[in-house]
Amino acid sequence: MQFLLALSSNPILRKLDPKLRYQHVRDARGEYHLVDLWMKLSDLAESARYNPSANVYHLFTRENPTASQPLLINSPGLLEMTNYRNNRRTVVLIHGWRDSVLSDFNTVLVPAFLAAEDLNVIALDWSAGSGSVNYAAALANTITSGRAVAEFINWLNEASGSTPVQYHIVGHGLGGHQAGIVARNVKGDVTIVTGLDPSLIGWINHSDRFQPDDATYTEVIHTNCGVHGYISNLAQVDFYPNGGESMPGCNSHTCDHARSFFYFAESLTTGGFTGRQCVNYMAAILQTCNILPGRLQMGGLQPKIGRTGVFLLETNAAPPFSRG
Structure with a gap:
């Protein structure tokens, strides 16, 4: 008697969610996609076709606040032609799934940062990796892109004389995790990483x-936790506006998800957003944070080095969102 072993031509390599294989996930455009969260060989093959050298880096400064200047790794001549200055702090912005450099994330945050301080603002376009409807492949590309962005920053620092302490890396959605991946692969300690939902x-x-130790100071703002956004605390300091879900003035999860960068943009220019400390993230979600005396401002330009914890705050339904 002969026994035949039938091997799948597309085997499962990793279960991104060990329980629910198929889930509906909404992208940055508000469109739902039924995604397979068990990574297959074909997903890995699609991810392998993504070349992170296709990433494009768009530089904005107060000298060119609306029209970007391109930066390319290993192109010092091009760098010299731009308005990049090594005596400024540098912000790196990383968009999310199915998004691009033209996303609201960038159109909101670039002018907010430049209004707040004379900075180098670099908006990453990794849409070649994030644009796939295949969520498992896009998730894998998040890691590949993050390591490539770190290589770019390492080169930029060597070419310009800048240092990691001058950096603030900000990411949204998949880009929120990528921001941490970038910082932990940079040579030296990045000062601030902000994860937006x-x-x-x-x-x-x-x-x-x-991870909490991805930078000298790490902060996360949760506005759609349990749906698009991560539900539990991730950083040294985690803020849960309005309990982390169902933002005032919003009628969709997409709106909730986006509120993270609208709140952060306002914090850069006007301050406000005072959070009160919670015992843990569940207390923040349940909005039962009336025991601890701690208070802390959400967002802003400056790191709150040495501060840790989970904080709750309430917002208005329309700008100005801050209640102070």
Whole structure:
């Protein structure tokens, strides 16, 4: 008697979610996609076709606040032709899934940062990796892109004389986790990493997710936790506006998810957003944070080095969002 072993031509390599294989995930455009969270060989093959050298880096400064200047790794001549200055702090912005450099994330944050301080603002376009409807492939590309961005920053520092302490890396959704990946692969200690509603699906048990020690100071703002956004605390300091879900003035999860960068943009220019400390993230979600005396401002330009904890605050339904 002969026994035949039938091997799948597309085997499962990793279960991004060990329980629910198929889930509906909404992208940055507000469109739902039924995604397979068990990574198959074909997903890995698609991810392997992504070349992170296709990433494009768009430089904005107060000298060119609306029209970007391109930066390319290993192109010092091009760098010299731009308005990049090594005596400024540098912000790196990383968009999310199915998004691009033209996303609201960038159109909101670039002018907010430049209004707040004379900075180099670099908006990353990794849409070649994030644009796939295949969420498992896009998630894998998040890690590949993050390492490539770190290589770019390492080169930029060597070419310009800048240092990691001058950097503030900010990411949204998948880009929220990528911001941490970038910082932990940069040579030296990045000062600030801000995660704006970092993604939940596929990241719960993922070793490359946002980590508290990715930078000297790390902060996360949760505005759609448990749906698009990660539900529990990830950083040294985690803010849960309005309990982290159902933002005032919003009628969709997409709006909630985006509120993270609208709140952050306002914090850069006007301050406000005073959070009160919670015992843990569940207390923040349940909005029962009336025991601890701690208070802390959400967002802003300056790191709150030495501060830790979970904080709750309430917002207005329309700008100005801050209640002070």
